[in-house]
Amino acid sequence: MKELIALLIVLIGGVIMTLQYFLNIPVLDLIYKNVLDWSIVISTFALLLAIRSLLARQFQDLKFKKVKSIFPLTTIISFFTVVILGLIFGIGEKTPVDFIYQNIQVPLQATVFSLLAFYISSAAYRAFRAKNFSSTVLLISGSIVIIGRIPLGDFIAKITTLHINGSVISLIDFPAWTKWILNVPNVGIKRAFIFGITLGIISTSLKVIFGIERGWLK
Amino acid sequence: MSILREKGMGIINIIVILLMLSVLSFVFKDNHFFKFTERLLVGVSAGYGFLIIFNAGFIKKIWIPLFYSTGTNNFFQVMNIILPCLLGLLFFTSFSKKYGFLAKYPLAFLLGTGAGVEIGPRIETSIMRQINSSVVDFSNLSLFEIFNYIIILIAIVTTMYYFLFIVRGNKKRENFIANIGIFFMMIGFGASFGYTIMGRLSLLIEVVDMFRERIFSIFGLL
Amino acid sequence: MKIKKEVIYFLLLLVIILPLIFGISFKIKPTEPVINFFQEINSLKKGSFIVVTISFDPSTKAELLPMLDALTYHLFKNDIIPVYMNPLNANVTNLGYLSIKKIARKMKKKENSDYYYLGFVPGDKSALQDMGEDFYSVYKKTFDGKDLENFNIFKNIQKISDFSLLIDLADGNSTLDLLTYINTKYGVPMASGVTAVMASEYYPYLNSGQLLGLLGGLRGAAEYETLLDMSAKARRGMSAQTFAHILIFILIIIGNYEYFKGKRHGNN
Numbered sequence: 001m002k003e004l005i006a007l008l009i010v011l012i013g014g015v016i017m018t019l020q021y022f023l024n025i026p027v028l029d030l031i032y033k034n035v036l037d038w039s040i041v042i043s044t045f046a047l048l049l050a051i052r053s054l055l056a057r058q059f060q061d062l063k064f065k066k067v068k069s070i071f072p073l074t075t076i077i078s079f080f081t082v083v084i085l086g087l088i089f090g091i092g093e094k095t096p097v098d099f100i101y102q103n104i105q106v107p108l109q110a111t112v113f114s115l116l117a118f119y120i121s122s123a124a125y126r127a128f129r130a131k132n133f134s135s136t137v138l139l140i141s142g143s144i145v146i147i148g149r150i151p152l153g154d155f156i157a158k159i160t161t162l163h164i165n166g167s168v169i170s171l172i173d174f175p176a177w178t179k180w181i182l183n184v185p186n187v188g189i190k191r192a193f194i195f196g197i198t199l200g201i202i203s204t205s206l207k208v209i210f211g212i213e214r215g216w217l218k
Numbered sequence: 219m220s221i222l223r224e225k226g227m228g229i230i231n232i233i234v235i236l237l238m239l240s241v242l243s244f245v246f247k248d249n250h251f252f253k254f255t256e257r258l259l260v261g262v263s264a265g266y267g268f269l270i271i272f273n274a275g276f277i278k279k280i281w282i283p284l285f286y287s288t289g290t291n292n293f294f295q296v297m298n299i300i301l302p303c304l305l306g307l308l309f310f311t312s313f314s315k316k317y318g319f320l321a322k323y324p325l326a327f328l329l330g331t332g333a334g335v336e337i338g339p340r341i342e343t344s345i346m347r348q349i350n351s352s353v354v355d356f357s358n359l360s361l362f363e364i365f366n367y368i369i370i371l372i373a374i375v376t377t378m379y380y381f382l383f384i385v386r387g388n389k390k391r392e393n394f395i396a397n398i399g400i401f402f403m404m405i406g407f408g409a410s411f412g413y414t415i416m417g418r419l420s421l422l423i424e425v426v427d428m429f430r431e432r433i434f435s436i437f438g439l440l
Numbered sequence: 441m442k443i444k445k446e447v448i449y450f451l452l453l454l455v456i457i458l459p460l461i462f463g464i465s466f467k468i469k470p471t472e473p474v475i476n477f478f479q480e481i482n483s484l485k486k487g488s489f490i491v492v493t494i495s496f497d498p499s500t501k502a503e504l505l506p507m508l509d510a511l512t513y514h515l516f517k518n519d520i521i522p523v524y525m526n527p528l529n530a531n532v533t534n535l536g537y538l539s540i541k542k543i544a545r546k547m548k549k550k551e552n553s554d555y556y557y558l559g560f561v562p563g564d565k566s567a568l569q570d571m572g573e574d575f576y577s578v579y580k581k582t583f584d585g586k587d588l589e590n591f592n593i594f595k596n597i598q599k600i601s602d603f604s605l606l607i608d609l610a611d612g613n614s615t616l617d618l619l620t621y622i623n624t625k626y627g628v629p630m631a632s633g634v635t636a637v638m639a640s641e642y643y644p645y646l647n648s649g650q651l652l653g654l655l656g657g658l659r660g661a662a663e664y665e666t667l668l669d670m671s672a673k674a675r676r677g678m679s680a681q682t683f684a685h686i687l688i689f690i691l692i693i694i695g696n697y698e699y700f701k702g703k704r705h706g707n708n
Contacts, residue, residue, distance in 0.1 A: 006322045010330030017334025021625075029573075035331050036570035037577055038302035040563030042324050044275030045306030047530075047562055051268050052310075054260070071253055075261035082265025091269050092584065093538060101266055101534050103234050106498040108259045109531075110425055111241040113499040117422035118245045120415055121452050121684075122445045125691040128411075129699045134404045139692070141408025142415075146689055149416055149659050150682040151466035179471065181409050182643050184366045188373020189399075189406040191348055191644045195374075196381055198344040205333035216329060217322060245449060263531060270530040275562040278581060335569060335621075343624040343650070344616075351648030370647075410640045413657065417503060417636030419456075419684045420658040423677045424502030426456045 007211045014209030055079065141181055148178030231432040238429065373402040442698070448691065455683035464679040465671065470663040473646055477631050477653025478667045486519040489593060490605040494526040494536040495614035500635050504609050505539060506661040506674035507633040511607065512540050514668055516547045521593065525558040525579065527567045528614045533559055537583060552586055559583035565617055571600040572626040601626040609633045615642060619650055633660065
């Protein structure tokens with residue numbers, strides 16, 4: 001019974017929302033509009049729930065001492081410091097929260113992601129090899145883009161330019177090759193992927209609506 | 219960044235630089251400095267996220283419309299806030315063993331309606347319009363453009379062939395059409411790889427520039 | 441002999457630090473998607489009202505903040521009135537707000553008359569679609585808490601389709617979401633700036649004309665700065681980018697040389 005109600009909500013909601021796009025019926029439009037308003041309010045709670053789960057995890061770590069207690073404590077203290085400061089002083093310009101945001105969150109988040117640059121440079125040396133025909137094609141195309149997107153590519157194209165019978169031809173033109181790769185083969189395969197992914201999304205949506213996919217109920 | 223030059227920023231800049239270095243130290247080995255900084259970042263960003271969501275969601279979407287609305291609130295409008303709030307609150311029953319199933323109802327609402335609104339626009343954006351632009355009138359195009367369109371078409375068909383008939387059909391034998399698809403895919407992946415390298419390096423460049431700014435400002439060079 | 445990873449890391453840092461310290465800069469040649477983006481904004485009339493969605497995190501500010509800065513400069517220079525919002529990304533709120541404010545101060549533009557900042561709203565895709573039906577059921581107030589209904593310029597706005605253009609600066613799938621739920625459904629013309637990692641994914645949409653222009657990664661931002669004749673962060677970064685790309689290219693060649701050498705020895 002409990003499951004049936006949930007499945008009915010999904011079914012009715014899904015069918016109405018799908019039909020709304022294809023049919024021009026004022027009642028459906030009105031429902032659509034209200035459903036969107038509702039979704040915004042409900043999502044607020046979903047987002048707050050996510051933060052609550054994160055904190056619960058920290059308290060669990062603290063309780064069961066899986067890691068040194070200074071680590072979960074750091075998260076908990078920094079979380080509540082920011083929240084309390086924010087509730088008292090607001091979050092606009094020149095507030096303590098903005099100061100913490102600009103001096104901790106922005107630089108550290110950027111730094112965490114910059115680690116990827118080290119890994120990819122090491123990977124380029126170790127793994128990017130012409131082992132067979134396919135990987136050779138990948139290597140050549142990747143190298144063309146790497147050089148084609150920097151000013152050096154333009155420079156090479158310039159010095160290898162030939163003037164033959166009034167027409168200008170560049171022998172080694174990485175930027176032009178990059179442009180061709182991006183606009184022709186890349187568009188072709190990405191379009192095929194888009195078709196595949198979209199059909200996948202639609203079939204998953206239909207599975208959810210008609211209760212074939214029930215993983216979320218567990 | 220004028221804020222870096224303000225009074226008392228010297229010590230803050232040093233702390234920030236040390237924190238950033240402790241993150242970078244992860245590239246050699248996981249260590250306690252990194253773990254500490256990571257947890258600090260998680261706490262700060264969750265706190266900041268909470269404030270933004272609380273302000274944009276709870277205050278602006280629920281509290282103000284219910285209690286400080288300037289217009290006249292009719293019954294319908296009030297219910298349009300109260301009912302989704304009640305549904306949203308059900309999310310929090312997921313911590314109870316007895317009433318945990320109630321949390322599935324708001325989820326069902328978001329999932330069902332979300333899946334429903336997805337279908338129509340996706341078909342039009344990513345299938346109809348993409349097919350439309352793959353089929354073109356050749357009469358006004360140059361030979362090179364026609365060649366390019368034919369290549370695009372071949373790439374689409376062979377790539378789809380590879381996924382639909384070789385991968386799904388679980389066929390191992392060499393297949394000419396599928397090989398053409400693989401050839402085009404490798405060109406495309408190469409382009410993506412080149413771009414990925416570019417993007418990742420940009421992130422590091424920014425971080426080095428942030429170091430430069432903060433170090434320069436400590437020595438009053440900025 | 442294999443190159444140690446520490447050596448690679450050191451070289452990488454070196455080729456990035458040196459150009460940044462010495463301030464080397466190169467000429468950047470703009471490419472077609474960026475020129476189209478630039479012209480699309482130039483074609484807007486003075487006083488046009490457009491939407492800019494900021495959909496990135498501080499983690500990708502390296503590529504997208506220069507775009508936001510250059511775009512803001514361009515819009516202010518052409519007297520176009522942008523409405524900034526970050527409906528899909530809560531964490532960027534202050535970063536976006538203050539970057540815009542800084543440029544506005546320099547160019548003597550006033551918040552809530554020459555530009556508006558609306559901030560975050562929960563709801564993700566639902567919020568996007570709701571803006572297509574009734575803009576004010578999503579945003580009633582600016583980020584600093586002023587009622588939108590008090591501003592004259594908003595009197596002509598009912599739905600998102602009343603804006604002349606939508607620009608998304610994104611590090612994720614938001615451009616596709618906006619194309620799906622706003623461009624297709626409500627017909628708002630769209631251009632976009634994305635990270636390099638995402639850029640190649642959007643070429644089919646450029647090719648089909650669904651996206652009018654595209655800035656891809658730091659290079660895209662640098663090209664845009666070149667078109668605007670400003671020398672800012674992206675162009676400075678591109679010098680380091682150039683040397684880093686050359687290093688990666690050399691590493692790939694050395695890696696392959698070693699691989700083939702090893703293979704030949706193995707065969708012998």
